[in-house]
Amino acid sequence: MNHEPLLLATPSGDALNLRPEGRWTAANVVTLETLSRSVGADVDRSRVVTLDMSGVSALDTLGAWVLEKLSRRAAASGKSAEFVGVADHFSGLLDEVRQVNRHAPLPVAAPNPVLARLGDLGKATAGAREDITIFLQMLGALFMALIGVLRRPRSLRLTSLIYQLYRIGWQAIPIIALITFLIGAIIAQQGFFHFRRFGAESYTVDMVGILVLRELGVLIVAIMVAGRSGSAYTAELGSMKMREEIDALSTMGLDPVDVLILPRVAALVIALPILTFIGSIAALYGGGLVAQFYGDMGPAIYIARLHEAISVTHFKVGILKAPFMALVIGIVACSEGLRVKGSAESLGRQTTTSVVKSIFLVIVLDGLFAIFFASIGM
Amino acid sequence: MDVAQDQFAIRVHDLVVGFGRQTVLDHLSLDVRRGEILGLVGASGGGKSVLMRTIIGLIPRQGGTIEVMGQPTGGHGRGAATIWGILFQQGALFSSLTVRQNVQFPLRENLVLSQELMDEIAIAKLEMVGLRPQDADKYPAELSGGMTKRVALARALALDPPILFLDEPTSGLDPIAAGDFDVLIKTLQKTLGLTVFMVTHDLASLTTVCDRVAALADGKIVAIGPMRELLQSEHPWVRAYFHGKRSQMLQHEMR
Numbered sequence: 001m002n003h004e005p006l007l008l009a010t011p012s013g014d015a016l017n018l019r020p021e022g023r024w025t026a027a028n029v030v031t032l033e034t035l036s037r038s039v040g041a042d043v044d045r046s047r048v049v050t051l052d053m054s055g056v057s058a059l060d061t062l063g064a065w066v067l068e069k070l071s072r073r074a075a076a077s078g079k080s081a082e083f084v085g086v087a088d089h090f091s092g093l094l095d096e097v098r099q100v101n102r103h104a105p106l107p108v109a110a111p112n113p114v115l116a117r118l119g120d121l122g123k124a125t126a127g128a129r130e131d132i133t134i135f136l137q138m139l140g141a142l143f144m145a146l147i148g149v150l151r152r153p154r155s156l157r158l159t160s161l162i163y164q165l166y167r168i169g170w171q172a173i174p175i176i177a178l179i180t181f182l183i184g185a186i187i188a189q190q191g192f193f194h195f196r197r198f199g200a201e202s203y204t205v206d207m208v209g210i211l212v213l214r215e216l217g218v219l220i221v222a223i224m225v226a227g228r229s230g231s232a233y234t235a236e237l238g239s240m241k242m243r244e245e246i247d248a249l250s251t252m253g254l255d256p257v258d259v260l261i262l263p264r265v266a267a268l269v270i271a272l273p274i275l276t277f278i279g280s281i282a283a284l285y286g287g288g289l290v291a292q293f294y295g296d297m298g299p300a301i302y303i304a305r306l307h308e309a310i311s312v313t314h315f316k317v318g319i320l321k322a323p324f325m326a327l328v329i330g331i332v333a334c335s336e337g338l339r340v341k342g343s344a345e346s347l348g349r350q351t352t353t354s355v356v357k358s359i360f361l362v363i364v365l366d367g368l369f370a371i372f373f374a375s376i377g378m
Numbered sequence: 379m380d381v382a383q384d385q386f387a388i389r390v391h392d393l394v395v396g397f398g399r400q401t402v403l404d405h406l407s408l409d410v411r412r413g414e415i416l417g418l419v420g421a422s423g424g425g426k427s428v429l430m431r432t433i434i435g436l437i438p439r440q441g442g443t444i445e446v447m448g449q450p451t452g453g454h455g456r457g458a459a460t461i462w463g464i465l466f467q468q469g470a471l472f473s474s475l476t477v478r479q480n481v482q483f484p485l486r487e488n489l490v491l492s493q494e495l496m497d498e499i500a501i502a503k504l505e506m507v508g509l510r511p512q513d514a515d516k517y518p519a520e521l522s523g524g525m526t527k528r529v530a531l532a533r534a535l536a537l538d539p540p541i542l543f544l545d546e547p548t549s550g551l552d553p554i555a556a557g558d559f560d561v562l563i564k565t566l567q568k569t570l571g572l573t574v575f576m577v578t579h580d581l582a583s584l585t586t587v588c589d590r591v592a593a594l595a596d597g598k599i600v601a602i603g604p605m606r607e608l609l610q611s612e613h614p615w616v617r618a619y620f621h622g623k624r625s626q627m628l629q630h631e632m633r
Contacts, residue, residue, distance in 0.1 A: 026537050027460065029491045060538035061570070065502055066495070092569040100505040101498055343473035343519040 004028070005063075006055075007035040009042050016046035018070065021055035024063025032066050040073070049074040053094075054085035064090070064097040131357075138335045139327075141257045142265055148258065160263035168229040169271030176224055176275050177282040183220055184212055184283025188290035201295060205302060206309035208287040213314040217280035219366055222325040225272060226358040230333035233264055234354035237337025238347045246338070256338075265330030272326035273319050280318065313378055321369050325362050332358040386445075387412045387541050387573035388433060393442035395425075395432050402428045404597030405442070412540075415567055415574040417584045419619060420594035426577045429594065430543055433575070434464060447540060460488060462541040463534030467549060469526040471518040477504070477529050478514035484536040503532040508562060524555040528562075535566065542567075544576040548583055556580060560587045581620075593619065 005022040018039060024032060043049055051071060056063075067083075074081035086094060111119075149156045191204030237260065240246050246256050284306070291297040297305075336354035340347050388410040395403040402425040410416050420426040431437045433444055435451055444451045447461060471480050481500040485491065491499075501511050507528040518526060527547060534542060547563065548556035564587045567574050578584060584591050585605050592602040595615040601608055609620050 026485075026489055029489045029495070033492060033495060061502060061506070061535075062495075062499055062538065065499060069498070089571065096506060096569050097502065100502040101511075103511055341519060343517070345474045346519070 005031050005035065007039060009039045011042060011046060014047040016042055016049050017052060018043075018049065019052040019055055020067060021057075023058040024056055024067065025058050025060045026062040029062060032063060036066050036070055039070070043070060043074050044077070046074075047079050049079060049081040051081070051083045052085050053083055053087065053090065056087070056090065059090045059093060061093065061097065064093050065100075068094070068097045134335050134339075135331055138257075138261075138331045142262060142331070145255065145257045145262045149262070155258070157259060157263045160259075161267055164264050164267035165271055168225065168232075168267055169274060172225065172228060172271075172275060173278060175228070176221055176279050179224060180212075180217060180220055180279035181282040181286040183216060184208060184286030185290045186286075187211060187216070187283075188287035189294055192290070192295040201297070202305060204295065205287070205291065205297075205305035209284065209306050209310040210314055212280050212283040212287070213310060213318045215318070215366070215370075217283055218276045218318045218321050218325065219362070221276045221279040222272065222322070222329065222362045223359050225268070225275065225326070226329045226333075226362060227355055229268065230329045230358050231351050231355050233330070233333035234337040234340075234351045235347065237261075237334055238340030238350055241338060241340050242342060242347065261330075261334045264334060265327065268326040268330040269323045272329075273322040276319055276322040280315075317369075317373050317378055321366065324369075325365060328361045328365060329358045332361060385411060387447060388575065389443075389445040390429075390433065391443045391445075393429075393432065393444065394440045395428055395437060396440055402597060403432070406594075406598050408592060408599050408602070410573060410575055411590075412573050413567075413571055414589040415563070415576060415587055417588035417591040418575070418577045418594060419579065419584065419591060421615070424594055425597060426594055427545060430545060430575065430577055434462065434543060460537050461539055462543060463531075463537070463539045464543045465527065465530050465534050465545060465547055467545045469518070469530040471521075471526060471530055471533070473518050476515050476517055477509075477521070480518070480529060481532045481536050484533065488537060499536075500532075503536060504529070506566065507532045507535075508558070523550050524552075524559070527551065527559065531562070531566075535570070538570060540571070541573045541575065544574060544578070546578055546580075547576060548578065548580045553582075556582070557586075563587055 005020065005024050005028050008019040008021065010017040010019070020035075022028075049071065051067060053067075071081040071083065083094060188204060188208050191207050192201055195201050195204050195207075237246070240260070246260070249256050249259055288299060288302045291302045292299060333354050336350045336357070340350045386409045388408070390406060390408040393403050393406045393408075394401065406429065408429075418426050418429065428437060432439050433446070433451065471477075472483065475483065478497070478500050481503050482496050485496050485499060501514060504511065504514060509525065509528055509532070513521075513525065513529075518529070521529065531547075544563070548559055551559060560583050563574060563576075566572065576583070576588065588605065590603055591605050591608050592599050593608060593611070593613070593616045594600070595613070600613045601611040601616045608616060611617065611620075
């Protein structure tokens with residue numbers, strides 16, 4: 001069977017007779033492109049171009065377009081070009097293809113690189129301002145919602161709050177305990193390994209205790225929670241926004257901040273200090289195990305050293321930071337969720353932004369707290 | 379190829395599909411002729427979409443055979459886009475790609491062709507479904523419902539497949555846009571020689587574009603034929619469907 005497409009070019013004087021044969025379909029596109037390129041020069045040379053379609057056994061949009069392009073190439077330089085012998089069942093398609101691609105695509109002006117940079121800078125500045133505004137708006141809305149709840153305690157969504165506590169608090173305990181345990185163990189191992197050189201092994205316990213209670217416990221837990229629960233909040237609220245659930249809530253006269261956001265943020269603020277406590281204990285336990293098996297320091301000595309090295313102040317410094325970090329994570333996660341637009345891509349982008357931004361802010365906040373506590377002598 | 383195979387684009391024989399204990403399609407048989415527009419009607423949740431999704435291989439079947447273009451289904455795999463194009467109810471455009479890239483996607487995945495030709499074909503397809511070349515650089519999120527359906531149609535037709543599946547193509551469109559879309563499908567079906575399998579509730583589409591209409595009830599095709607014949611059908615469900623208050627009103631208007 002005649003499947004392979006062919007293009008026979010028969011020049012006669014000024015005229016050129018092109019006779020396509022075989023299957024001019026998308027499946028043979030490589031051959032079709034080669035064929036049409038090979039006769040390009042002939043088409044340019046002759047004055048009258050005739051396309052004899054009688055040999056074509058199958059034709060689709062792609063094939064028709066390749067032929068139409070040849071005829072346009074001839075017509076563009078003022079020569080005549082026509083299709084002859086078109087079978088009835090191809091004529092509709094050919095007529096259709098003759099209508100398309102008539103409008104040259106609009107030229108896209110290349111932007112001035114300097115101006116483009118300046119434009120980007122301006123947009124980034126405006127974006128940063130918008131971020132701050134949105135953060136403050138959400139903080140204010142939460143505050144108002146909280147006042148509303150304090151005035152009418154019954155309006156608190158208790159079921160939702162407890163469900164969120166279960167999800168982001170209770171269910172997070174195993175992974176958080178495991179990770180902080182490992183971190184505590186690693187710090188202790190590093191301490192023993194390096195302090196051993198100048199015989200200061202016993203100070204490892206001081207380092208582990210102070211580091212874990214003041215900084216690492218709360219920081220690691222906050223970062224874990226931002227990744228685990230913050231992203232979930234953003235994705236949840238984002239898909240609710242996409243499916244107009246949030247609009248439905250508003251039209252029923254309910255404030256999404258009261259119904260959706262306050263229980264979530266409140267759950268974070270309650271859960272994060274508890275998780276921090278659990279995490280710190282797990283880290284100290286990890287340090288203790290390393291002390292026993294790697295540093296040859298028994299549990300009794302470890303606990304006694306710990307007792308000397310740390311005070312309630314260290315514990316307070318760590319645990320005081322937790323609710324503030326929770327607030328930041330919650331606000332960022334929820335406001336990013338509400339910024340999701342219609343597409344799946346936007347949901348992904350906003351979730352990424354939420355996690356990156358909340359981890360960044362948690363670390364910045366930790367730095368500010370370090371300065372603050374240093375200046376009040378804690 | 380023998381005549382019977384050549385005559386039918388889709389042959390469904392004795393098809394059984396169910397989920398858990400529930401049987402949705404019960405020994406269903408249906409033949410779709412080449413070059414016709416077949417409309418499928420049925421109760422909501424009655425298995426219309428299940429039938430369509432089973433034919434295109436998204437839902438596994440428990441029994442029976444399905445032949446598409448003379449070949450049993452399941453063997454198409456990667457080349458499926460050259461056999462059929464599917465217009466999903468919500469369009470199912472890839473949201474991270476522009477309109478142009480959406481239309482080019484099947485071309486890029488199935489063929490080796492120059493970027494220039496690919497751009498031209500994509501614009502050609504968009505113009506054939508009635509969109510302007512300026513719309514090519516928009517993202518799906520920026521399109522209206524009618525435009526989304528048109529782009530989805532352009533993507534479904536990107537490789538000129540012989541069969542086109544439409545899942546409620548006019549749902550969510552206003553009557554004018556729905557009418558335009560019907561005309562568009564009819565025109566494209568003629569120019570490209572398509573076989574169209576259309577799931578719809580739109581009585582106007584059924585009357586104006588469908589060559590034959592199949593009614594699905596109780597997991598079986600209970601009536602099939604041109605719209606005129608279906609209106610005469612004695613099957614209680616088909617009577618209720620076409621002679622209910624809403625349908626009567628519409629048909630009265632149309633006369």
